[in-house]
Amino acid sequence: MPLIKGGSFVADPFVLIADEAPLPDVGGAIVSLTRFRKDRDTLMARNAPIGVRLKSDESPEQLGDDVHRLSVVVIEFPAFRDGRGFSWARMLRTRLNFTGEVRATGAFLYDQIAYLVRTGFDAFEVPDGFPLAEFNRALAEMSAVYQPSADGKKTIRDLRSGK
Amino acid sequence: MYRYDEFDAKFVAERVAQFRGQVQRRLSGELNEDQFKPLRLMNGLYLQLHAYMLRIAVPYGTLSARQLRMLAHIARKYDRGYGHFTTRQNIQFNWPKLVDVPDILADLASVEMHAIQTSGNCIRNVTAVHFAGAAADEIEDPRPIAEIIRQWSSLHPEFVFLPRKFKIAVSGSAHDRAALKFHDMAVEIVKNAIGEVGYRVLVGGGMGRTPYIGYVVGEFVAKQDILAFLESVMRVYNQSGRRDNIYKARIKILANALGPEEMKNQVMREFTEIRARGTLQVPDEELARIDAYFAPPEFEELPDDMPAGDKDFQNWIKTNVHKHRAPGYAIATISLKPIGGVPGDASDAQMDALADLMDTFAITEIRVSHEQNLVLPHVRKRDLPAIFARLSELGLATPNAGLITDIIACPGLDYCDLANARSIPIAQDIAKRFADLDRQHDIGELKIKISGCINACGHHHAGHIGILGVDKKGVEYYQLQLGGSGAEDASIGDIMGPGFGEHEIGPAVERVVKAYLMLRQDGERFLDTYRRVGMEPFKNMAYLDQLYAAH
Numbered sequence: 001m002p003l004i005k006g007g008s009f010v011a012d013p014f015v016l017i018a019d020e021a022p023l024p025d026v027g028g029a030i031v032s033l034t035r036f037r038k039d040r041d042t043l044m045a046r047n048a049p050i051g052v053r054l055k056s057d058e059s060p061e062q063l064g065d066d067v068h069r070l071s072v073v074v075i076e077f078p079a080f081r082d083g084r085g086f087s088w089a090r091m092l093r094t095r096l097n098f099t100g101e102v103r104a105t106g107a108f109l110y111d112q113i114a115y116l117v118r119t120g121f122d123a124f125e126v127p128d129g130f131p132l133a134e135f136n137r138a139l140a141e142m143s144a145v146y147q148p149s150a151d152g153k154k155t156i157r158d159l160r161s162g163k
Numbered sequence: 164m165y166r167y168d169e170f171d172a173k174f175v176a177e178r179v180a181q182f183r184g185q186v187q188r189r190l191s192g193e194l195n196e197d198q199f200k201p202l203r204l205m206n207g208l209y210l211q212l213h214a215y216m217l218r219i220a221v222p223y224g225t226l227s228a229r230q231l232r233m234l235a236h237i238a239r240k241y242d243r244g245y246g247h248f249t250t251r252q253n254i255q256f257n258w259p260k261l262v263d264v265p266d267i268l269a270d271l272a273s274v275e276m277h278a279i280q281t282s283g284n285c286i287r288n289v290t291a292v293h294f295a296g297a298a299a300d301e302i303e304d305p306r307p308i309a310e311i312i313r314q315w316s317s318l319h320p321e322f323v324f325l326p327r328k329f330k331i332a333v334s335g336s337a338h339d340r341a342a343l344k345f346h347d348m349a350v351e352i353v354k355n356a357i358g359e360v361g362y363r364v365l366v367g368g369g370m371g372r373t374p375y376i377g378y379v380v381g382e383f384v385a386k387q388d389i390l391a392f393l394e395s396v397m398r399v400y401n402q403s404g405r406r407d408n409i410y411k412a413r414i415k416i417l418a419n420a421l422g423p424e425e426m427k428n429q430v431m432r433e434f435t436e437i438r439a440r441g442t443l444q445v446p447d448e449e450l451a452r453i454d455a456y457f458a459p460p461e462f463e464e465l466p467d468d469m470p471a472g473d474k475d476f477q478n479w480i481k482t483n484v485h486k487h488r489a490p491g492y493a494i495a496t497i498s499l500k501p502i503g504g505v506p507g508d509a510s511d512a513q514m515d516a517l518a519d520l521m522d523t524f525a526i527t528e529i530r531v532s533h534e535q536n537l538v539l540p541h542v543r544k545r546d547l548p549a550i551f552a553r554l555s556e557l558g559l560a561t562p563n564a565g566l567i568t569d570i571i572a573c574p575g576l577d578y579c580d581l582a583n584a585r586s587i588p589i590a591q592d593i594a595k596r597f598a599d600l601d602r603q604h605d606i607g608e609l610k611i612k613i614s615g616c617i618n619a620c621g622h623h624h625a626g627h628i629g630i631l632g633v634d635k636k637g638v639e640y641y642q643l644q645l646g647g648s649g650a651e652d653a654s655i656g657d658i659m660g661p662g663f664g665e666h667e668i669g670p671a672v673e674r675v676v677k678a679y680l681m682l683r684q685d686g687e688r689f690l691d692t693y694r695r696v697g698m699e700p701f702k703n704m705a706y707l708d709q710l711y712a713a714h
Contacts (some may be wrong), residue, residue, distance in 0.1 A: 059402065073668050080201065081284065083324025087401045093435060095677065111185075111202055118320035141181045144174055146314045148442035154171040156314070157449060 077106035092119035120150035207278030223291035326404035342649035367418025370619035395433035465491025466614035504692035575615030585634025625649035
């Protein structure tokens with residue numbers, strides 16, 4: 001799937017490894033939480049970047065301190081209505097102080113992109129043919145925000161008080 | 164009242180432009196109805212039985228004369244000449260065309276109004292007591308904190324796709340006029356033992372098919388901490404609220420499953436962290452800035468005597484005029500429940516005329532109550548006779564506030580595609596049966612609330628007499644519930660038994676009221692008598708004529 005990061009399409013340096021598939025010898029691998037738990041030590045010993053893909057009912061807190069050993073956490077949106085991912089990303093950034101990539105995948109909508117960015121996502125798996133201009137337009141539609149979130153954006157209250 | 168600054172104005176203007184784009188994409192076929200649905204819902208646009216319905220937010224129920232005129236204009240230009248005030252202090256228009264909706268929203272933006280988050284699984288328009296800033300028993304005006312909550316909840320990136328909708332109410336006095344305990348979350352302004360003002364926070368109330376009374380999750384939250392506390396509750400809900408079953412997705416189900424202790428633990432864990440970060444703390448300057456918008460008008464020194472008038476005027480004073488905190492002033496309720504009318508409806512001409520009346524009598528704001536009436540919060544007592552005369556000409560002086568004909572009813576099957584049964588004709592029929600004013604006064608305070616389906620938009624669980632419309636094999640039936648209350652003594656009504664047909668429910672209500680009149684002791688309201696004697700005598704009476712009917 002095309003991956004948007006840092007405002008442009010980028011090659012995905014990771015490969016998603018199914019639970020039963022063998023781990024590749026080299027290169028970044030993304031595995032499920034179940035697989036991560038099962039093969040944690042092997043993964044850590046591979047000396048390659050690791051990613052974990054969380055289902056929408058899996059809190060990143062389940063990763064414990066290992067979260068800081070990860071390069072990417074992928075959060076699934078099984079349906080656009082399932083908004084748990086927004087809290088998971090927020091939690092990764094502001095509770096767990098995770099500084100790696102937080103990637104959104106699944107059924108999120110164009111109109112949720114701005115919320116994803118605000119809550120701490122910085123990488124987005126989009127459908128084939130999705131125009132980059134759309135992505136940037138989604139971020140430009142609402143210029144000001146009322147709430148502090150994980151993006152550190154100045155809020156309307158900050159602007160009011162001249163901060 | 165609150166005035167938008169440049170930032171609020173830009174926020175709403177950008178939101179209108181965004182929705183205009185979405186409507187264009189829908190009309191051009193780029194978006195299908197499935198994709199468009201969540202977008203329109205976030206902007207208050209429903210697709211109902213016959214047409215689109217637009218629900219416009221009236222934050223904490225407060226409107227200026229200018230805003231009321233704009234609602235009249237919208238009713239006239241884009242609708243069929245009327246609007247419907249709802250139990251959540253909003254107004255709904257039942258016949259807008261999709262292509263017109265961006266223009267309607269632009270018109271609203273020009274008077275600092277919007278339809279943001281009046282639908283969808285997000286934090287809905289915040290409601291507050293309709294006597295805010297005027298009631299004699301108020302600790303503080305609840306609207307400043309309601310405005311702070313409105314801003315915080317507007318397009319909150321983390322909480323726009325919650326398990327289900329989320330309704331917050333705010334009250335400023337111990338006497339609960341905002342049905343706090345039936346809300347997903349409620350904020351009650353309280354004073355602690357050393358006289359500091361803060362907030363008590365309740366969660367988990369709700370109606371619908373499984374009604375619950377909310378419980379306290381924060382006994383005393385300091386003013387600066389309130390947003391951090393509310394955000395904590397929201398995060399617990401967004402993480403753990405059920406998403407597998409739409410009927411179990413409201414926070415009331417989670418709150419009941421966790422229980423108060425575990426809920427408090429989870430909320431406190433979030434709160435400790437969010438508070439420590441400090442970014443959600445509300446500084447004193449911000450509280451003061453918002454407070455200043457809601458400063459009460461300067462009250463003149465006036466004699467406190469109630470002016471004389473004829474019997475009609477006296478009757479209106481008796482029920483529709485309430486005690487104000489300032490001597491010489493009063494609070495006046497404008498009933499939107501004319502006998503035989505549609506509860507909560509107002510015409511464009513009535514709204515325009517009310518705006519003129521506000522200007523004439525220097526009344527700067529008008530309120531929408533959750534009981535689907537309007538309220539003039541600051542009226543000089545000496546102006547009451549002239550105001551009553553004008554309201555009488557407009558058909559807005561029905562002297563029934565709080566009486567049996569002041570019925571709450573949802574739109575029901577006449578408009579709503581969720582409804583199982585009609586509500587409006589039942590309300591009209593009952594009102595006609597009790598039209599005699601002396602009889603209404605004899606009966607006293609009796610709140611009838613009617614919902615056309617289990618979703619309970621008509622608050623039937625909280626009615627002294629609640630009526631629930633159900634569909635039985637394509638026929639409308641109405642169940643009676645007795646003993647509900649939405650006040651500080653909140654309770655959920657008890658179901659009486661098998662339902663009544665559409666022609667039987669009116670007579671059954673009459674028999675229930677007759678039973679009350681026979682059973683009551685000195686000074687008891689209907690609710691008091693019911694609580695003392697229980698269901699049995701009422702039930703016997705209600706089904707009296709049905710003993711031989713087959714059900």
